[in-house]
Amino acid sequence: MATPRIAIIGGGPAGLIAAEHLSAGGHSVDLYEKMPTPGRKFLMAGRGGLNLTHSEPLPAFLGRYREASDWLGPVIARFDPAGLRAWCEGLDQPTFVGSSGRVFPEAMKASPLLRAWRARLEAQGVVFHLRHDWTGWTADGALAFETPDGQVTAAADATLLALGGASWPRLGSDGGWAEGLRGKGVELVPFSASNCGVEITWSEITRDRFAGTPLKTIALSLGEERIEGELVLARYGLEGGAVYALSGPIRTALENGPLTLTLDLRPHLDADALAAKLAKAKKGQSLSNTLRKAGLSPQAISVLRDAVPDLPRDPQGLAALIKAVPLTVTAQRGLDRAISSAGGIARTAVDEHFMLSALPGVFAAGEMLDWDAPTGGYLLQASFATGLAAARGIEDWLTAAAR
Numbered sequence: 001m002a003t004p005r006i007a008i009i010g011g012g013p014a015g016l017i018a019a020e021h022l023s024a025g026g027h028s029v030d031l032y033e034k035m036p037t038p039g040r041k042f043l044m045a046g047r048g049g050l051n052l053t054h055s056e057p058l059p060a061f062l063g064r065y066r067e068a069s070d071w072l073g074p075v076i077a078r079f080d081p082a083g084l085r086a087w088c089e090g091l092d093q094p095t096f097v098g099s100s101g102r103v104f105p106e107a108m109k110a111s112p113l114l115r116a117w118r119a120r121l122e123a124q125g126v127v128f129h130l131r132h133d134w135t136g137w138t139a140d141g142a143l144a145f146e147t148p149d150g151q152v153t154a155a156a157d158a159t160l161l162a163l164g165g166a167s168w169p170r171l172g173s174d175g176g177w178a179e180g181l182r183g184k185g186v187e188l189v190p191f192s193a194s195n196c197g198v199e200i201t202w203s204e205i206t207r208d209r210f211a212g213t214p215l216k217t218i219a220l221s222l223g224e225e226r227i228e229g230e231l232v233l234a235r236y237g238l239e240g241g242a243v244y245a246l247s248g249p250i251r252t253a254l255e256n257g258p259l260t261l262t263l264d265l266r267p268h269l270d271a272d273a274l275a276a277k278l279a280k281a282k283k284g285q286s287l288s289n290t291l292r293k294a295g296l297s298p299q300a301i302s303v304l305r306d307a308v309p310d311l312p313r314d315p316q317g318l319a320a321l322i323k324a325v326p327l328t329v330t331a332q333r334g335l336d337r338a339i340s341s342a343g344g345i346a347r348t349a350v351d352e353h354f355m356l357s358a359l360p361g362v363f364a365a366g367e368m369l370d371w372d373a374p375t376g377g378y379l380l381q382a383s384f385a386t387g388l389a390a391a392r393g394i395e396d397w398l399t400a401a402a403r
């Protein structure tokens with residue numbers, strides 16, 4: 001075979017790391033991206049601090065992928081959190097472990113990392129074709145793109161689709177590829193929002209005075225699952241790490257109608273100790289003051305009053321309620337502002353090298369595959385690791401084709 005032509009479509013972490021691996025191996029790589037610049041979601045991920053990965057031990061780390069952990073486990077073990085940190089440091093972006101165990105670049109933002117990365121890719125010969133919106137294949141099997149100059153086609157011996165999921169569509173990953181692939185016989189799982197907020201009806205006071213404020217050091221439970229962390233009050237309900245981590249179970253439970261989350265506003269104090277604190281209230285002290293003295297913030301008190309307007313006065317009853325505030329969730333927020341999406345290309349649609357069984361020579365990686373994980377660096381880690389695994393799959397495929 002003449003020099004094989006490799007097309008990578010999608011300039012997010014999965015596509016870029018694949019381009020890096022393949023170009024470092026001496027392959028010629030063309031990278032197509034529909035936006036004017038690559039890595040827009042990666043940049044957005046860095047806005048509040050780029051949480052690249054997590055420092056917890058690998059078995060616990062892999063457990064975060066739930067039912068996909070046996071699928072992604074070997075792939076992540078090959079490019080693990082330590083590997084990702086070393087890679088980042090290789091681009092002169094040292095990392096550190098935050099108090100929660102999450103890993104961040106010292107610069108916190110994604111932009112210096114992305115700049116250094118793109119420069120490395122260009123130096124390795126990767127050709128970027130920006131504003132190239134991939135629309136499928138022509139009748140003779142070439143890749144077709146819409147560009148500002150009209151339709152462009154390109155032939156490729158191997159193609160990696162790294163088109164992302166369907167959340168935050170204005171950043172480029174809009175799931176627009178799904179119908180075309182389904183038409184080619186690729187099995188897909190419908191998209192749904194993940195790592196997203198939930199809708200809860202608050203009183204006017206909570207909405208107007210406390211939207212945007214945090215509920216720090218809480219625990220949130222659904223059934224047996226309990227997550228310690230933080231929440232942020234929103235006019236429409238709740239956002240924040242603790243509710244994101246329950247996205248999967250919430251989605252499943254909502255199929256049967258509204259559900260009740262249980263909020264523990266004092267997770268590190270048992271009910272008896274809390275009741276003892278509440279019992280110390282002076283005669284004539286207002287209930288709000290008593291609750292504040294028991295360590296509840298004004299917004300936590302407002303949430304408590306919304307959940308149970310007629311609060312019990314006895315310390316035991318009140319303590320039990322503070323440790324199990326019932327919150328009725330009516331819906332999850334949509335894909336527009338979800339951090340990630342679940343669904344996409346079914347696990348059964350790809351082989352162990354991430355090649356689509358229905359389309360030999362076409363590989364897929366990153367968030368467009370059907371796996372899901374909480375925030376904490378797990379999304380980026382899996383996007384990187386699957387991008388690399390698919391790049392290795394492409395190398396093997398091309399080697400076999402050349403024989």
Ligand SMILES: Cc1cc2nc3c(=O)[nH]c(=O)nc-3n(C[C@H](O)[C@H](O)[C@H](O)COP(=O)(O)OP(=O)(O)OC[C@H]3O[C@@H](n4cnc5c(N)ncnc54)[C@H](O)[C@@H]3O)c2cc1C
Nearest residue numbers: 010012013014034045051134164172173366367377379380
């Ligand atoms: C607000 C926010 C915060 C986040 N924070 C974190 C975090 O802190 N830690 C973490 O681990 N993850 C975080 N994520 C998630 C993380 O950014 C994604 O999981 C990751 O970017 C997915 O990588 P990817 O390469 O698979 O896809 P993407 O990064 O989505 O890249 C896909 C690319 O494909 C392009 N594309 C799509 N369709 C076409 C087409 N038809 N033709 C050409 N190009 C196309 C898109 O424009 C895009 O550039 C966050 C996400 C958001 C939205």
